[in-house]
Amino acid sequence: MDTFKTPKHGESLADYVLRIRKGLNLTQFELADAAGIHSRSVGKIERGLTMKLSHKTLSGLALALSVPVEYLQAVVRGEEVVAMPAIKFCPQCWNPGGAADPMWGNVRCKN
Numbered sequence: 001m002d003t004f005k006t007p008k009h010g011e012s013l014a015d016y017v018l019r020i021r022k023g024l025n026l027t028q029f030e031l032a033d034a035a036g037i038h039s040r041s042v043g044k045i046e047r048g049l050t051m052k053l054s055h056k057t058l059s060g061l062a063l064a065l066s067v068p069v070e071y072l073q074a075v076v077r078g079e080e081v082v083a084m085p086a087i088k089f090c091p092q093c094w095n096p097g098g099a100a101d102p103m104w105g106n107v108r109c110k111n
Contacts, residue, residue, distance in 0.1 A: 005067045007075045014048040016075045020065045021046075035060035052076065 004023055007016050021031050021042075028046070032039040037057050044050045045061075053061070053076060062069040074081045 005065070005071065007071055007081050009080055011075060012048060013051065013053075013072070013075045014046050016072075017042070017061065017065070018046045020067065024065065026064075031061075031064055034064035037061070 005020055011019075017031075021028070026034070028042040029039045032042045035042075035057070037060055041050070041057065045053075053072065058069055058072055058076075062072055071081055
């Protein structure tokens with residue numbers, strides 16, 4: 001996941017959608033088309049006139065912006081997104097279908 005797509009602390013829904021859309025070099029019309037929503041809706045969101053999103057709009061925007069739905073939900077709620085650490089495992093030791101050894105979750109573990 002691109003780090004530029006992670007919401008910034010205190011970023012509004014309007015600022016977030018505008019920043020990501022411009023980062024992807026999309027017009028409002030292109031974003032609306034990809035999200036399956038009306039182009040006026042994107043304009044209203046980016047101008048800060050829309051503060052809540054329906055489930056359809058939320059999932060459509062997430063797909064069009066290539067971000068997790070949780071990012072948009074966090075921005076709407078004014079919450080901070082906390083990055084989850086990746087699960088580490090040894091590709092030679094791990095058996096597919098089995099749980100990763102808890103030792104690999106240690107912060108001092110290198111892999």
